[in-house]
Amino acid sequence: xxxxxxxxxxxxxxxxxxxxxxxxxxxxxxxxxxxxxxxxxxxxxxxxxxxxxxxxxxxxxxxxxxxxxxxxxxxxxxxxxxxxxxxxxxxxxxxxxxxxxxxxxxxxxxxxxxxxxxxxxxxxxxxxxxxxxxxxxxxxxxxxxxxxxxxxxxxxxxxxxxxxxxxxxxxxxxxxxxxxxxxxxxxxxxxxxxxxxxxxxxxxxxxxxxxxxxxxxxxxxxxxxxxxxxxxxxxxxxxxxxxxxxxxxxxxxxxxxxxxxxxxxxxxxxxxxxxxxxxxxxxxxxxxxxxxxxxxxxxxxxxxxxxxxxxxxxxxxxxxxxxxxxxxxxxxxxxxxxxxxxxxxxxxxxxxxxxxxxxxxxxxxxxxxxxxxxxxxxxxxxxxxxxxxxxxxxxxxxxxxxxxxxxxxxxxxxxxxxxxxxxxxxxxxxxxxxxxxxxxxxxxxxxxxxxxxxxxxxxxxxxxxxxxxxxxxxxxxxxxxxxxxx
Numbered sequence: 001x002x003x004x005x006x007x008x009x010x011x012x013x014x015x016x017x018x019x020x021x022x023x024x025x026x027x028x029x030x031x032x033x034x035x036x037x038x039x040x041x042x043x044x045x046x047x048x049x050x051x052x053x054x055x056x057x058x059x060x061x062x063x064x065x066x067x068x069x070x071x072x073x074x075x076x077x078x079x080x081x082x083x084x085x086x087x088x089x090x091x092x093x094x095x096x097x098x099x100x101x102x103x104x105x106x107x108x109x110x111x112x113x114x115x116x117x118x119x120x121x122x123x124x125x126x127x128x129x130x131x132x133x134x135x136x137x138x139x140x141x142x143x144x145x146x147x148x149x150x151x152x153x154x155x156x157x158x159x160x161x162x163x164x165x166x167x168x169x170x171x172x173x174x175x176x177x178x179x180x181x182x183x184x185x186x187x188x189x190x191x192x193x194x195x196x197x198x199x200x201x202x203x204x205x206x207x208x209x210x211x212x213x214x215x216x217x218x219x220x221x222x223x224x225x226x227x228x229x230x231x232x233x234x235x236x237x238x239x240x241x242x243x244x245x246x247x248x249x250x251x252x253x254x255x256x257x258x259x260x261x262x263x264x265x266x267x268x269x270x271x272x273x274x275x276x277x278x279x280x281x282x283x284x285x286x287x288x289x290x291x292x293x294x295x296x297x298x299x300x301x302x303x304x305x306x307x308x309x310x311x312x313x314x315x316x317x318x319x320x321x322x323x324x325x326x327x328x329x330x331x332x333x334x335x336x337x338x339x340x341x342x343x344x345x346x347x348x349x350x351x352x353x354x355x356x357x358x359x360x361x362x363x364x365x366x367x368x369x370x371x372x373x374x375x376x377x378x379x380x381x382x383x384x385x386x387x388x389x390x391x392x393x394x395x396x397x398x399x400x401x402x403x404x405x406x407x408x409x410x411x412x413x414x415x416x417x418x419x420x421x422x423x424x425x426x427x428x429x430x431x432x433x434x435x436x437x438x439x440x441x442x443x444x445x446x447x448x449x450x451x452x453x454x455x456x457x458x459x460x461x462x463x464x465x466x467x468x469x470x471x472x473x474x475x476x477x478x479x480x481x482x483x484x485x486x
Contacts, residue, residue, distance in 0.1 A: 054139040118185070156473065161477050195431035
């Protein structure tokens with residue numbers, strides 16, 4: 001009886017602690033109505049974005065395919081479209097095609113701010129052309145959208161920033177702190193010629209920014225399970241990047257006399273071992289902050305798990321690992337992406353190789369990852385080497401309690417009063433990864449709404465941007481520069 005009584009007391013105490021932690025969370029967000037924006041000519045700005053989309057500034061993996069004349073055409077288009085901006089701001093061309101704009105502030109001692117976007121877009125996958133409702137580089141304006149490759153990624157941000165500055169110039173606004181725009185031309189293939197060169201130039205001038213803001217976050221609707229309120233994710237870090245090549249070799253010969261283990265068979269087994277042994281899950285700082293901010297919008301049981309991670313952490317991580325998006329937030333991901341072997345169906349290849357791509361959580365390193373691959377493969381006949389450039393670790397984690405974050409968050413809620421502001425980690429990569437050491441704080445956010453069907457449009461077919469969302473994005477950048485540079 002005494003044991004049962006003690007157990008009851010323990011359970012009561014534990015329940016009290018768990019519920020107290022849930023109740024400590026702030027209350028759910030109360031949505032406000034979106035105010036109308038009447039001073040931005042939606043038709044005119046949509047037409048100007050359409051003109052930028054029509055210029056196919058494609059970055060291919062094989063640089064010899066890249067048509068640099070299209071980048072020159074876009075630069076000329078921007079010059080003709082925004083003559084006032086090009087007259088009043090300093091424009092520099094870096095590494096042939098990247099653009100750097102400087103809007104000099106009145107206070108030389110105030111730290112500048114850096115806004116970023118990129119000019120290039122990914123190719124259209126061969127064979128998918130007919131899947132586009134509007135041709136990929138038509139820039140068609142139809143059904144309330146601007147259609148075409150780059151509308152969302154990332155010419156929408158690029159043009160919205162330029163529209164915002166041009167509007168402020170027309171209104172006679174003069175910044176107190178300097179505002180700079182860095183528009184890289186090869187982000188889709190790593191930014192090695194664009195963002196890297198701009199960063200080197202800025203470092204050589206001794207510049208240090210109060211904050212830098214690039215793409216990578218957005219306003220999601222109906223994407224986060226259990227959250228009905230739109231979520232504006234101002235990302236505080238981005239994952240690292242590493243690719244490893246696994247190579248096997250054999251004597252080759254005729255396929256009618258195969259050895260017990262071929263180069264292809266050995267390689268397939270090695271790749272399967274790596275894929276079947278994912279790295280462990282864990283909750284990094286940007287993700288725990290995201291969960292705490294979103295918990296008030298979630299059902300009670302999920303709030304219970306989040307508020308008591310000390311107890312339910314493993315269960316929470318298992319739940320997050322069930323969906324690809326949240327799985328990418330809680331582990332360094334493993335993705336076999338390339339497999340190459342053989343020249344003919346009756347010839348045993350003497351060499352076979354595969355490439356596995358990893359996106360690293362903060363805290364994971366290239367050497368650790370390489371050691372993990374070798375341990376999992378457990379085959380001295382499989383050679384493990386870096387593919388492309390050396391592994392790049394995750395970015396430093398920005399402070400989501402800084403005045404800069406608060407300023408961006410306030411601007412978001414001024415323009416989008418229906419959202420709850422959160423943070424998180426960029427699971428892909430952006431040009432901002434090349435600017436480490438140049439800023440006090442780094443954040444990733446583009447002020448456009450992403451709905452479930454938009455996830456497959458980015459880098460897929462039927463990419464588009466709502467005209468209404470685009471107008472509100474212009475207003476976001478306009479207010480951000482007024483708030484940050486006044």
